Every structure is written in structure tokens, then in C-alpha cells.
Amino acid sequence: MSTTSMAGAASPTPGPEGQDVLPLVAVAYGLGAAGPLAVGAAADGLCRVVWLCDRTDPHTAEVLAFLERSGDVLDVTGRTPEEVAGALRAAGARGVTTFSEGRIRWTAEVAAVAGLDYHRPDTARALTDKSAQRELCSGTPGAPRHARIVGRADAPADAPADVLAAARAVGFPAVLKPLSGSGSRDTAEVADLAALRAELAGLEGEFVLEERLIGDPAVAGEGWGDYVSVETLSTRRGHHVLAVSGKFPLAPPFRETGTFYPATLGPAALRAAEQAAVAALDALGVTYGVSHTELKLTAAGPRLIEVNGRVGGGTARTVRSVGGPDLLRTALLAALGRTRDEVRRSAEGRPFPDRIGYEYLPPAPRADGTVRALGGAREVRRLPGVDVFTPTVRRGARLDWRTGTLSHLGMVYGTAADHRALAGTVAAIDRALVLDLDLDLDLDLDLDLAPDPDPDQLFSTPPTGQAAQR
Incomplete structure (x- = not known):
């Protein structure tokens, strides 16, 4: 198996003699819920898989050689969703998906251009943006109180207005987590405003502060x-x-x-x-x-x-x-x-x-x-x-x-x-x-x-x- 260029992505490999060619599904690769061996086993007898790989992602670059040995790879580094969608259409891809949280939005953009079933781009954003997700779910039973915060490394000694507003809206104790991400990375409990300010000190990026839920x-x-x-x-x-x-x-x-x-x-x-x-x-x-x-x-x-x-x-x-x-x-x-x-x-x-x-x-x-x-x-x-x-x-x-x-x-x-x-x-x-x-x-x-x-x-x-x- 080999890495396929964007220009050479149009020719599917024939199936065994006397058998129909299995349909092609493109899978956007990234660190996530399923690796190539598990996906390959699930695809057995159902479809062929081509991995869409962006070499600028450190994990993808690290495992690229293994992916090339175990299956087909389409290098999408530096390519726009429109270019990738065109390559998938030329290859006759019947579907596109991902098992990686970090690739959901990109996959949604490619699918929308290619006319393939997947999450709509607005839905993909809601699924990967914790603040947007909580806002849309705010009317459902049991949705936690939440507020969005922008972290600034040069924040003043006094709590910025958005931090104060978030604290008033959510209350304490609360949980602070990055706006996007998975695996509980950089997630912390904050007991009061002082603890919230301490957690945010020196941080940059967007976060969501939400009500701490107490389990029974x-x-x-x-x-x-x-x-x-x-x-x-x-x-x-x-x-x-x-x-x-x-x-x-x-x-x-x-x-x-x-x-x-x-x-x-x-x-x-x-x-x-x-x-x-x-x-x-x-x-x-x-x-x-x-x-x-x-x-x-x-x-x-x-x-x-x-x-x-x-x-x-x-x-x-x-x-x-x-x-x-x-x-x-x-x-x-x-x-x-x-x-x-x-x-x-x-x-x-x-x-x-x-x-x-x-x-x-x-x-x-x-x-x-x-x-x-x-x-x-x-x-x-x-x-x-x-x-x-x-x-x-x-x-x-x-x-x-x-x-x-x-x-x-x-x-x-x-x-x-x-x-x-x-x-x-x-x-x-x-x-x-x-x-x-x-x-x-x-x-x-x-x-x-x-x-x-x-x-x-x-x-x-x-x-x-x-x-x-x-």
C-alpha cells in the first residue's frame, strides 16, 4: 500500500477476480477512538478504507509509515476541503467519516462539499465547541449552567469583566475546561472566584465554566x-x-x-x-x-x-x-x-x-x-x-x-x-x-x-x- 497524491486519487483498486469492488470510505485520521487495525477489522467485507492524513499533525506524522503499510493513504496536507472533496469524487468514494474528535469539523466541511452523508458543518461546530453545545442544549432537562471565558496571558490583577460575569452566571463550585478537546485535558474544579483566577493565570484561549454536577x-x-x-x-x-x-x-x-x-x-x-x-x-x-x-x-x-x-x-x-x-x-x-x-x-x-x-x-x-x-x-x-x-x-x-x-x-x-x-x-x-x-x-x-x-x-x-x- 502507498500514499496517494491528490492527483492520483482517482483509480480504485480492483477487487478479487469474479467479485465486485467494495465501496470506498474515506476516514480522516487523527488520535481518537479507533486505530487503523480496529477500523480495518470493522470494514472487512463491507468497504475499502482510505485514510485522509495531514502530516502537520504530530501524531499522524508519527504513525504515517504504519498507516501506509496497513492500508491506502491520501495525503491532504495543505489541501482545502474543496480539493479533498474533488479527489474523493474522482476516486468514487461513497462515504467519509472520522473517529477523531479533532477532525470532526474538517470532515464535515469535506462532506458538505463532496455531497456525502456526515454531520452538517453547524452541527459539527456544536459537537466540538462546548459553549455552543451547552447553549443549544440549555432547554433540555438537566443541562448545566455555563458561561464562556477568554483566557489572556496578560490579564489584569483584577478579574476581567467576562470572568466576573461567568462566575455570577454559573456560581461555585464550578468546573473549568477548554472550549474544545477531549479526555479531560486541562480540566479543573474551582471552588471560588480566587481559584478561578488562579487557574486562568497565564492561560490563553477560550474556556467554558460550568456548574459542577454532583452525582448520586x-x-x-x-x-x-x-x-x-x-x-x-x-x-x-x-x-x-x-x-x-x-x-x-x-x-x-x-x-x-x-x-x-x-x-x-x-x-x-x-x-x-x-x-x-x-x-x-x-x-x-x-x-x-x-x-x-x-x-x-x-x-x-x-x-x-x-x-x-x-x-x-x-x-x-x-x-x-x-x-x-x-x-x-x-x-x-x-x-x-x-x-x-x-x-x-x-x-x-x-x-x-x-x-x-x-x-x-x-x-x-x-x-x-x-x-x-x-x-x-x-x-x-x-x-x-x-x-x-x-x-x-x-x-x-x-x-x-x-x-x-x-x-x-x-x-x-x-x-x-x-x-x-x-x-x-x-x-x-x-x-x-x-x-x-x-x-x-x-x-x-x-x-x-x-x-x-x-x-x-x-x-x-x-x-x-x-x-x-x-
């Missing part, structure tokens, strides 16, 4: 995360909920530690979560593809955290591992413009899985430093219920908890007989892993170094602030 641990059950995600297929004819996944408790301040399917919710709470997700999608005008909606489970019902216009990270593998819908294949079917009934048939899995699929992300301590060693990998791989453990830190690596969910020590995938067995497996993983970290002198002393918990109490309710929304 009784909804999902003691020991589990107090939020869920809802994967939904949308077409112009409506929405179809594909899966509702539970979450492990957040690590301070708002770092995700993984997901599991199915969730622990009872029938009433499950229906409420599905209805809340559909209401948010309607408010945003979503009529295309698979979306990932996160909801806080509060005593007053589910409240919106955010909507992502793509498959959720880790969710596709977790759901599929126990016979649930193939979310990546469903997303590719949607890109091909298949009818809703055909897509729904592809998405159907066992309604009541007989096992629990999970992705666990062991969190690093809330500290900055350099990794000396990570021990226990062999012990983790030997645990019952663990299929794969991939460490994500190595000797000499820098750890920075401010990178959010990406500050984890590794990725663990597997299945468990039930939720209680899953709790025991995660407790054993945490006991096995030993991080040797050379701490920076200027460090946050909240190292989360608690003694090993009793397996039955593994997921005790986190202190106030850890259970807030991302």
Missing part, C-alpha cells in the same frame, strides 16, 4: 462511577440507542479510568439515560452516525456532561467483546448511506450479554515526574479475566496529570462473569502495578497513595470533587 452513587450502585455513556445511531428518521456503558470512578481531578458494558443501571434509570441522550441529540440537530453522550447520574435524574459526534474511546471494543453491537462497523455503514433498517440490523447484538466487557485505565498519581519503572505487568497479564494489558509508560517517560485521561499507566481489556467479579479483577490490577516515579520538586502533594482497599469496598464513593463531571 446510589443510581449506579456504590463503588461504580456516577456517570454513564450512551452510544446512539442517528439518521434523518430518528435515533436508535445501541448501548449504555458504565464507568469506573474518576481519578482526581476529572480523569477517566475506563468503561464497562453493560452498565449497572436499573430499568427506570436506563430509560431515563436513553431519553436524556436522545433529547440532547435532537437539540443539537444530530441526524447522522454514531454519537457518544455522557451523562451524570444525579438524584434528580441524568444530567448532560457532553455529546461527542463519534464513537466513544474504548467503548467499541468493550461492547463488541461481549456480543454487543459492532459500533465501528455501524459507523462505516452510516457513512455509506445505508438505510436505517439495514444499519440497525448490523448493530443488533445480544440484548442481555452474559458477561461484562471492560477497558480499565489504571491512573497515575496526581503528581508530575519521570518514570523510573513500572512493575507488575506480568502479574496483571496472568490475572483471570484479563485478555490484554498494554503499558503506556516506560522508563524515562514524563508524567503530567494535567493531560487528563491520557495520564494513565496502561490499558487493560478483558471480560468478567459479572460486575462483582469485575470489581475484584480491577482491585487485583491495582495491587499488582507498582510505579517508581522520580517526582519533581514542585509537585502537587495529593498523591492518592491510599492503602489497598477491601475488594468488596473497592469502588467507594470518591470525595466531593472527584465525582464531578469532566
